[in-house]
Amino acid sequence: MDSSNEGRILSKAIGILEKLPVCDQCLGRQFAWLSTETSNRERGRSIKLLISMIADENMKSGKREEGIRLLKLLASIGSFHPAIEIASRYSIEIDPKKKCALCTHQGRSIFDIIPSIAQRFMTDVQEIEFSSFLVGCKPISEMMEREDEIRAEMGLLHGETLKADFNRELGKHLSRLLPQDTNFGQPDVVLVYDMLEDKLDIRLNPIFIEGKYRKLKRGIPQSRWECSKCRGKGCASCRQTGRMYPDSISEYIGEPILLAVQGTKYKFHGAGREDIDVLMLGTGRPFVVEVSEPKIRSLDLGKIEKKINRLSRKKVEVMDLRLSSRSVAQKYKEDASNNVKEYEAIIRTSEPVTQRALQETAEKLSGATIMQQTPERVSHRRSDLVREKQIHKVELTPRRDRRIKAFFRVQGGTYIKELISGDDGRTTPSLSEQLGTSCQCDELDVVRICNSHTP
Ligand SMILES: [Zn+2]
Numbered sequence: 506m507d508s509s510n511e512g513r514i515l516s517k518a519i520g521i522l523e524k525l526p527v528c529d530q531c532l533g534r535q536f537a538w539l540s541t542e543t544s545n546r547e548r549g550r551s552i553k554l555l556i557s558m559i560a561d562e563n564m565k566s567g568k569r570e571e572g573i574r575l576l577k578l579l580a581s582i583g584s585f586h587p588a589i590e591i592a593s594r595y596s597i598e599i600d601p602k603k604k605c606a607l608c609t610h611q612g613r614s615i616f617d618i619i620p621s622i623a624q625r626f627m628t629d630v631q632e633i634e635f636s637s638f639l640v641g642c643k644p645i646s647e648m649m650e651r652e653d654e655i656r657a658e659m660g661l662l663h664g665e666t667l668k669a670d671f672n673r674e675l676g677k678h679l680s681r682l683l684p685q686d687t688n689f690g691q692p693d694v695v696l697v698y699d700m701l702e703d704k705l706d707i708r709l710n711p712i713f714i715e716g717k718y719r720k721l722k723r724g725i726p727q728s729r730w731e732c733s734k735c736r737g738k739g740c741a742s743c744r745q746t747g748r749m750y751p752d753s754i755s756e757y758i759g760e761p762i763l764l765a766v767q768g769t770k771y772k773f774h775g776a777g778r779e780d781i782d783v784l785m786l787g788t789g790r791p792f793v794v795e796v797s798e799p800k801i802r803s804l805d806l807g808k809i810e811k812k813i814n815r816l817s818r819k820k821v822e823v824m825d826l827r828l829s830s831r832s833v834a835q836k837y838k839e840d841a842s843n844n845v846k847e848y849e850a851i852i853r854t855s856e857p858v859t860q861r862a863l864q865e866t867a868e869k870l871s872g873a874t875i876m877q878q879t880p881e882r883v884s885h886r887r888s889d890l891v892r893e894k895q896i897h898k899v900e901l902t903p904r905r906d907r908r909i910k911a912f913f914r915v916q917g918g919t920y921i922k923e924l925i926s927g928d929d930g931r932t933t934p935s936l937s938e939q940l941g942t943s944c945q946c947d948e949l950d951v952v953r954i955c956n957s958h959t960p
């Protein structure tokens with residue numbers, strides 16, 4: 506063969522067949538990056554057809570020996586039907602057909618079992634709703650090694666991996682059977698075929714639902730709170746319930762969603778959290794519920810909203826439910842101390858204070874930066890640090906019986922109860938410090954959370 510490109514492709518193809526029995530698909534794959542609008546099978550078949558034409562020409566022009574050699578290669582090693590026909594025309598005896606060395610596992614080509622894998626997938630996902638899927642596989646390592654060896658030996662530079670070839674062929678086959686599209690970004694379903702084990706692994710990606718909640722009753726923690734004595738196992742002090750509080754925001758919201766999407770478990774991501782005795786009012790606190798392995802994705806979110814509100818008996822109220830994504834859940838976490846929160850409080854002072862003192866304190870704290878060391882009461886879940894927090898606005902109005910009604914607009918992550926009490930000097934300046942008398946927070950409500958999602 507000459508050294509021109511056309512000669513090189515042919516001599517490489519013949520070289521491969523001299524070394525290994527190779528099917529059309531696997532021969533074509535070695536040249537996958539050459540030419541488009543075709544399949545590897547078609548590529549391989551075209552190359553073999555051309556070789557069989559050369560063989561036939563050799564036979565006709567008296568180069569019998571070379572012709573027979575090529576026909577034998579194609580017919581036995583390449584299982585190529587046109588070559589078998591030509592060979593029988595010239596009464597050339599052919600060795601029995603050999604199986605492809607690059608794609609045969611347990612006597613079958615893994616490409617030939619694609620239709621049956623696709624059928625198995627169809628059966629397995631019968632009860633599952635999804636709008637997009639992605640195909641993957643775990644190839645057999647010996648197969649990959651054999652292919653790497655032949656490529657190195659023959660200097661093949663335009664081949665595609667067996668894995669990519671198989672994934673695409675299976676994906677193409679499924680696309681013909683399914684109305685859904687393949688999706689490389691965030692598919693609802695991922696199918697992974699393990700070639701060695703002949704196992705089909707179907708992974709359902711989580712569904713994310715976001716919304717806002719209002720907490721209308723005090724005494725409910727955001728997440729399920731395990732009994733600190735038995736750590737959830739159940740003991741006398743928790744009356745065998747395993748928990749400190751009978752309910753939680755995350756359960757009121759998460760359980761009905763879990764049921765609706767028929768998932769296996771859920772995670773509740775709140776944009777921050779309020780204390781157990783603090784109400785969450787106003788436009789509510791954003792959250793995302795992440796449910797693993799959902800079987801249902803087409804949801805009547807209005808109906809779920811109503812169900813949550815009904816089952817929580819007006820302790821919790823959700824609104825603006827809609828489909829969401831992992832990135833929103835992550836953003837809520839990162840945003841928690843960058844957003845702005847508004848609170849209303851009822852404060853009790855030890856000594857009576859004048860209206861003038863209140864006004865001066867409110868003016869002094871509005872726009873101030875405070876230093877806040879992690880309060881003792883949350884030290885079990887937050888590291889002991891001094892944090893700088895912005896206080897944007899404070900309003901103080903006198904009420905009867907040494908009570909003050911207060912409004913605060915502060916940076917997210919500010920501990921309001923400590924801004925009021927001073928927390929034994931750990932928060933400074935504070936209301937107690939400014940008014941010169943000890944102040945306690947009697948009641949606290951979050952009335953507004955402003956972040957990038959709620960302008
Ligand atoms: Zn093959």
Ligand SMILES: [Zn+2]
Pocket residue numbers: 732733734735736737738739740741742743744745746747748
């Ligand atoms: Zn207990």
